Amino acid sequence: MADHDDQREGGCRCGRVRFKVTAEPLITMACHCTGCQRMTASAFSLSALYPRSRFELTKGEPTIGGLQGATRHSFCPHCMSWLFTRPEGMDEFVNIRATMLDNARAFSPFIETYTSEMLPWAKTPAIHRFEKFPSAARFQALLSAFIEQTT
Numbered sequence: 447m448a449d450h451d452d453q454r455e456g457g458c459r460c461g462r463v464r465f466k467v468t469a470e471p472l473i474t475m476a477c478h479c480t481g482c483q484r485m486t487a488s489a490f491s492l493s494a495l496y497p498r499s500r501f502e503l504t505k506g507e508p509t510i511g512g513l514q515g516a517t518r519h520s521f522c523p524h525c526m527s528w529l530f531t532r533p534e535g536m537d538e539f540v541n542i543r544a545t546m547l548d549n550a551r552a553f554s555p556f557i558e559t560y561t562s563e564m565l566p567w568a569k570t571p572a573i574h575r576f577e578k579f580p581s582a583a584r585f586q587a588l589l590s591a592f593i594e595q596t597t
Contacts, residue, residue: 455504456547458522458529463506465529467496467542473592474544476555476572478564485512485519485528489568492544494553498532501540556592 457464471494482491508529512519516534521527531541544553558564558572559579574580574588 454547454549456529456542457505458525458527458546460522460525460527461505462524463508463522463527463529464504465502465542466504467501467540469496469500470596471496471553471592472539473589474553474556475541476558476570477560478558478568479560480563481513482560483563483565486543489565490558490570491528492550492553492555493531493541494544494547495539495541498538498540501530501542556595557588 452470453466453468455464455466474492474494476490476492478490483489485491506522508520509523510518511521511526511528512531518532520529520531522529527546528543529546530543533539533541544550547553555570555572557574557576557580558570559576561575562577574591579585580588
């Protein structure tokens with residue numbers, strides 16, 4: 447099925463795990479932390495945050511990977527693609543790796559985090575930059591700013 451304004455589909459590299467979201471992203475991000483660098487084998491990870499209630503697995507069952515702590519990183523058990531994260535303390539959200547969506551070209555990071563750990567040549571078009579992760583109050587303001595920009 448093709449993506450619609452309020453529905454996007456995605457999945458792992460091998461196609462054994464598929465999912466869909468039926469909402470617009472709440473915010474898009476690039477994370478430069480060394481953990482994301484190592485899990486993606488790249489300079490940063492790209493993600494789009496969605497309400498968990500609007501996220502559905504449609505095929506397969508992911509496995510938990512990464513550090514396996516309170517923040518739960520979900521991977522395809524076969525090809526090991528990093529699909530999404532359920533961040534600690536943010537159970538109402540799912541943070542999908544934007545490149546796992548079928549139409550990843552539609553995503554550009556609005557914020558970038560952990561710039562204190564970024565590789566010196568890694569540049570993104572993000573409007574807002576943070577040395578670590580923004581505070582909860584600041585993050586709420588960023589969610590509102592992202593929505594305003596995209597409507």
